[in-house]
Amino acid sequence: MAQWIDGAALAQQVRETVKQRVAEMTRQLHRPVYLTAVLVGGTAAGELYAQRQRDACKAVGIEYELITLPHDADKEMVSRRIKQLNEDAAVTGIMLHLPLPEHLNATELQYQINPVKDVEGVNPANIGYVVYGQTLIAPCTALAAIELIKSTGVPIRGAEAVVVGASQIAGRPIALLLSEQMATVTLCHIATRDLAAHTRRAEILVVAVGKPNLITADHVKEGALVIDVGINRITLPDGTKKTVGDVDFAAVEPKAAYITPVPGGVGPMTVAMLLRNTLRSAELLSR
Amino acid sequence: MAQWIDGAALAQQVRETVKQRVAEMTRQLHRPVYLTAVLVGGTAAGELYAQRQRDACKAVGIEYELITLPHDADKEMVSRRIKQLNEDAAVTGIMLHLPLPEHLNATELQYQINPVKDVEGVNPANIGYVVYGQTLIAPCTALAAIELIKSTGVPIRGAEAVVVGASQIAGRPIALLLSEQMATVTLCHIATRDLAAHTRRAEILVVAVGKPNLITADHVKEGALVIDVGINRITLPDGTKKTVGDVDFAAVEPKAAYITPVPGGVGPMTVAMLLRNTLRSAELLSR
Numbered sequence: 353m354a355q356w357i358d359g360a361a362l363a364q365q366v367r368e369t370v371k372q373r374v375a376e377m378t379r380q381l382h383r384p385v386y387l388t389a390v391l392v393g394g395t396a397a398g399e400l401y402a403q404r405q406r407d408a409c410k411a412v413g414i415e416y417e418l419i420t421l422p423h424d425a426d427k428e429m430v431s432r433r434i435k436q437l438n439e440d441a442a443v444t445g446i447m448l449h450l451p452l453p454e455h456l457n458a459t460e461l462q463y464q465i466n467p468v469k470d471v472e473g474v475n476p477a478n479i480g481y482v483v484y485g486q487t488l489i490a491p492c493t494a495l496a497a498i499e500l501i502k503s504t505g506v507p508i509r510g511a512e513a514v515v516v517g518a519s520q521i522a523g524r525p526i527a528l529l530l531s532e533q534m535a536t537v538t539l540c541h542i543a544t545r546d547l548a549a550h551t552r553r554a555e556i557l558v559v560a561v562g563k564p565n566l567i568t569a570d571h572v573k574e575g576a577l578v579i580d581v582g583i584n585r586i587t588l589p590d591g592t593k594k595t596v597g598d599v600d601f602a603a604v605e606p607k608a609a610y611i612t613p614v615p616g617g618v619g620p621m622t623v624a625m626l627l628r629n630t631l632r633s634a635e636l637l638s639r
Numbered sequence: 640m641a642q643w644i645d646g647a648a649l650a651q652q653v654r655e656t657v658k659q660r661v662a663e664m665t666r667q668l669h670r671p672v673y674l675t676a677v678l679v680g681g682t683a684a685g686e687l688y689a690q691r692q693r694d695a696c697k698a699v700g701i702e703y704e705l706i707t708l709p710h711d712a713d714k715e716m717v718s719r720r721i722k723q724l725n726e727d728a729a730v731t732g733i734m735l736h737l738p739l740p741e742h743l744n745a746t747e748l749q750y751q752i753n754p755v756k757d758v759e760g761v762n763p764a765n766i767g768y769v770v771y772g773q774t775l776i777a778p779c780t781a782l783a784a785i786e787l788i789k790s791t792g793v794p795i796r797g798a799e800a801v802v803v804g805a806s807q808i809a810g811r812p813i814a815l816l817l818s819e820q821m822a823t824v825t826l827c828h829i830a831t832r833d834l835a836a837h838t839r840r841a842e843i844l845v846v847a848v849g850k851p852n853l854i855t856a857d858h859v860k861e862g863a864l865v866i867d868v869g870i871n872r873i874t875l876p877d878g879t880k881k882t883v884g885d886v887d888f889a890a891v892e893p894k895a896a897y898i899t900p901v902p903g904g905v906g907p908m909t910v911a912m913l914l915r916n917t918l919r920s921a922e923l924l925s926r
Contacts (some may be wrong), residue, residue: 459771463764476767477750483766483815484746484807510830518818520771528770531805534830536837543797543821550823 354578354608357500359617363624366499370627371412377634384415385634387445387471388437392430393423393453402449405626412627417443423453430456431464438466444634445471447626468636471629474521482528488636489629494525496621497558497579498533504610506556506577508533514554516540516547516567516598522560522581530556547571559598569603577610581618641865641895644787646904650911653786657914658699664921671702672921674732674758675724679717680710680740689736692913699914704730710740717743718751725753731921732758734913755923758916761808769815775923776916781812783908784845784866785820791897793843793864795820801841803827803834803854803885809847809868817843834858846885856890864897868905 374385387409391398402418409416421430430448437443446469452458462474470478473489481488501508513530517523518541527539540550551557551571559567560581572578582598597614605611612618661672674696678685689705696703708717717735724733733756739745749761757765760776768775788795800817804810805828814826827837838844838858846854847868859865869885884901892898899905 459768459773475764476771477762477764478767479770480763480766481746483770483811484763486746510832512832524770524818531811531826531828534828536825536827536831538823538825539818540823541821544823545797545799
């Protein structure tokens with residue numbers, strides 16, 4: 353049976369390390385590590401999410417400020433606000449809540465964020481730095497996947513790695529980070545003809561599609577390390593709801609050497625990576 | 640026997656299209672399409688290369704200006720010059736000749752170039768836009784490889800593609816562009832354990848390592864499309880010099896369906912892509 357990779361416990365360790373360094377930084381800088389989040393168009397879901405972020409930041413000593421702009425804020429208004437935050441020395445980190453209202457282009461606005469303050473690592477320049485092997489701030493979900501892999505001690509260099517799902521926010525950055533760590537990486541997606549032929553080669557298999565039970569025992573090599581990035585809310589036959597990943601956990605667990613549960617795997621680690629990135633931004637700024 | 644992909648002839652077609660559009664743009668804008676190249680520390684090789692660029696630009700109606708900065712120019716001096724060029728409305732394209740003197744960091748300076756004027760597509764933000772599937776200006780060598788593949792009519796979507804070599808300037812961007820076109824891409828490199836096992840799966844094989852005869856007939860699938868990005872200067876037993884790629888051409892040619900010769904394949908197409916990118920910058924600026 354596979355060993356579970358306990359994302360919640362590992363995230364707790366990360367938070368403790370971050371908390372300690374944030375306290376040191378705050379003393380050194382004589383001001384707090386300060387994350388400003390911009391939410392365009394306040395919805396109940398958006399505000400609940402922001403509240404959770406505030407709590408997560410507070411728990412490690414990071415100040416959190418939420419700026420809510422009106423739903424009809426235009427590109428110039430959001431840009432101007434980002435520019436102010438870039439220039440505000442008290443603000444050490446900036447993030448833009450997604451999704452944005454339809455009239456706004458996320459990438460265009462993320463590009464405005466000073467790469468050093470870009471705690472989500474989503475400014476295209478930060479993605480480019482990853483490609484260049486000069487990572488400044490990498491995307492949180494991708495970092496979470498890499499940290500979970502590293503926690504097992506399985507070597508990444510030279511490993512056969514297969515990433516399923518080529519999304520901007522998860523699959524592509526994960527493939528880039530694995531490649532930066534010198535794995536031989538294959539990126540599979542909707543147009544891949546024989547998915548199982550690829551996944552069966554994988555010593556490290558990362559799945560980030562958003563489709564329950566996409567990966568069955570048949571897709572997995574004996575002894576593989578399996579990271580399940582998917583978070584899907586499904587309804588069981590008896591009407592109850594459940595959160596599952598993209599991997600058929602019960603079927604794959606006996607075959608894999610390591611596996612992340614959903615929930616409790618990549619999810620909590622992603623939140624911890626946002627905190628670690630926020631610390632990193634403050635550290636980069638103080639140099 | 641493989642059909643040769645004639646990079647020189649295809650480059651000529653590209654140049655003709657570019658020439659026509661440059662003439663139209665010049666009339667529309669009432670000013671030329673204008674590329675400024677920055678060379679830090681004039682060496683004979685650097686200046687010869689710049690002279691060739693000037694000739695290539697002139698042939699399609701693009702104005703070319705070379706700015707030579709002293710060998711000991713510091714980061715601030717180069718940055719300031721780039722900033723001036725960003726702000727100069729007459730300059731529609733900017734490129735920075737590499738290699739730079741050792742005290743300068745290429746990526747840091749390339750990041751200063753306005754992404755729209757970045758005709759080499761090397762600003763990390765432009766790399767990031769490729770990852771995001773929102774390509775503005777892509778790197779020339781990678782574009783050349785893709786154009787040569789497209790010229791054959793072999794479909795890229797869903798194809799098994801293997802890229803050998805993970806350099807910043809060639810292998811990585813090529814893998815990204817192939818992935819953007821929905822090939823299933825594997826990126827191999829120095830740490831790849833069984834290179835031949837990967838390359839033998841490839842319907843599209845792109846090699847960008849810089850090592851003569853790295854790829855033999857044994858590495859290639861029957862009927863593959865082979866793009867050889869390598870340019871190596873070797874000395875034959877009789878003392879004469881010869882330019883060869885990374886592929887053992889004589890051995891692989893009978894097995895492949897399509898193959899690029901070296902010289903005459905990717906090389907001339909890369910120069911043509913620089914011209915096309917320079918046109919594209921001017922077009923983007925005029926919007």
